[in-house]
Amino acid sequence: MDSTKHQFKHPTVRIEENISLKPFNTFGLSVNASRFAFIKEIPDLYEALNHVQGKGESLFILGGGSNILLLGDVSKLVLKIELRGIELLEEDQDSVVVKVGAGVIWHDFVMYAVERGWGGIENLALIPGTVGASPIQNIGAYGVEIKETFVELEAINISSGVTKIFNRSECRFGYRYSIFKGEEKGRWIITSVTFRLRKHGLVDTSYGDLRQVLEAQGITDPTIRDVSRAVIQIRQQKLPDPALIGNAGSFFKNPEIPQSHYHSLKEKYGTIPGYPMGNLVKVPAGWLIEKAGWKGYREGSVGVHDRQALVLVNYGGGKGAEIKQLAERIQASVEAKFGILLSPEVNYL
Numbered sequence: 361m362d363s364t365k366h367q368f369k370h371p372t373v374r375i376e377e378n379i380s381l382k383p384f385n386t387f388g389l390s391v392n393a394s395r396f397a398f399i400k401e402i403p404d405l406y407e408a409l410n411h412v413q414g415k416g417e418s419l420f421i422l423g424g425g426s427n428i429l430l431l432g433d434v435s436k437l438v439l440k441i442e443l444r445g446i447e448l449l450e451e452d453q454d455s456v457v458v459k460v461g462a463g464v465i466w467h468d469f470v471m472y473a474v475e476r477g478w479g480g481i482e483n484l485a486l487i488p489g490t491v492g493a494s495p496i497q498n499i500g501a502y503g504v505e506i507k508e509t510f511v512e513l514e515a516i517n518i519s520s521g522v523t524k525i526f527n528r529s530e531c532r533f534g535y536r537y538s539i540f541k542g543e544e545k546g547r548w549i550i551t552s553v554t555f556r557l558r559k560h561g562l563v564d565t566s567y568g569d570l571r572q573v574l575e576a577q578g579i580t581d582p583t584i585r586d587v588s589r590a591v592i593q594i595r596q597q598k599l600p601d602p603a604l605i606g607n608a609g610s611f612f613k614n615p616e617i618p619q620s621h622y623h624s625l626k627e628k629y630g631t632i633p634g635y636p637m638g639n640l641v642k643v644p645a646g647w648l649i650e651k652a653g654w655k656g657y658r659e660g661s662v663g664v665h666d667r668q669a670l671v672l673v674n675y676g677g678g679k680g681a682e683i684k685q686l687a688e689r690i691q692a693s694v695e696a697k698f699g700i701l702l703s704p705e706v707n708y709l
Contacts, residue, residue, distance in 0.1 A: 497538065609671065
C-alpha cells in the first residue's frame with residue numbers, strides 16, 4: 361500500500377512527568393510513568409514521535425490498559441491513545457463499512473453498531489479495551505473473532521513516521537494473534553480500524569452458553585440486540601468488573617493440543633471439554649486451571665477469581681510481580697498435571 365510521512369512543527373502535546381498509571385490499567389496496579397501524554401489527534405502523535413526521535417526516548421503505547429500486567433514503574437514516555445470518531449465510509453442494502461478511531465472504547469463501538477442494527481460484532485460485547493487494540497490479538501468471544509468483520513487498519517511506524525494501511529491478509533490473523541504480536545510487535549501505532557458490518561443475515565449462537573441463555577429466555581429467533589444482551593449477561597455473571605476488582609479478563613489463552621494428546625487426557629479425565637480445530641483440539645484453559653485446584657485461590661492481595669478460574673485478580677494493593685508469580689505457579693501446576701503449558705494472553709511490561 362502507499363505510505364506517507366508527516367511532520368508537524370507546532371507543539372500541541374503536553375508531556376507530564378511522574379504520572380500514576382493506576383487509573384489506566386484494569387488490574388488497578390499502582391505504578392508510575394516517568395513521562396506521560398494523552399494523544400487526542402494525529403498531529404499530537406506525530407509531534408510525540410518527533411520528540412522521541414530527537415531525545416532517543418523509549419515509548420509505550422497505552423490503549424484501554426486491559427491486556428497488560430505492569431511489573432513496575434515505567435521509565436518510558438507513555439502515550440495514551442484517545443483518537444476518537446466513528447465514520448461511515450460506505451453503505452448499501454446489505455452492509456456498511458465504518459472507520460473507527462483507535463481510542464474508541466470497544467464496547468461503546470459494539471453498542472453503537474447494535475443500536476443501528478449492524479451485525480457481526482454483537483458477540484464481542486463487553487470485552488474491555490479500545491478499538492485500536494482489538495486487531496492486535498484478534499479479539500474473540502462466543503464463537504466470533506474480529507477478523508471476520510475486519511477490512512483494514514491504519515498505523516504509523518514508530519521509527520519512520522510512515523503511515524501504512526494493513527489489509528486482512530497482511531495482519532496474518534490467528535487465534536489471539538496478529539502480525540502486531542509477532543514480527544511487527546512494538547513497531548507500529550494503530551490509529552484507526554475499518555470494519556464491514558452486515559445489515560441482514562443470521563446471528564451466531566453456536567456457542568453453548570450463549571444458546572442456553574437465549575433458550576432460557578424463550579428467544580428462538582434472536583436479533584443482534586438479543587445476542588448482545590445475552591453476551592453481556594453471561595460476562596457479567598462470570599467475570600468481575602475491573603472497577604470493583606482489578607483484573608484483565610482472561611489471563612491465559614485456551615491451548616490447542618494434538619488430538620492424540622486430547623484423547624489420552626479424555627481417557628483419564630472423562631469430563632474434559634474439547635473443541636476440534638482441524639488437526640488440533642482447543643481445551644478451555646479455565647477448566648484446566650480449576651481442575652488443578654486454583655479456582656478461588658487467594659494469597660495476600662492477589663488470587664484467582666472464585667467464579668472463573670481463567671481470571672487472575674488484584675483485590676487491592678497487589679503488585680504486578682505477585683500476579684506474575686501466581687501465573688507462573690499456575691502454569692507449572694497445569695503442565696505437571698495435564699502436560700499442557702498455558703500461554704499468557706496478557707502482555708507483561
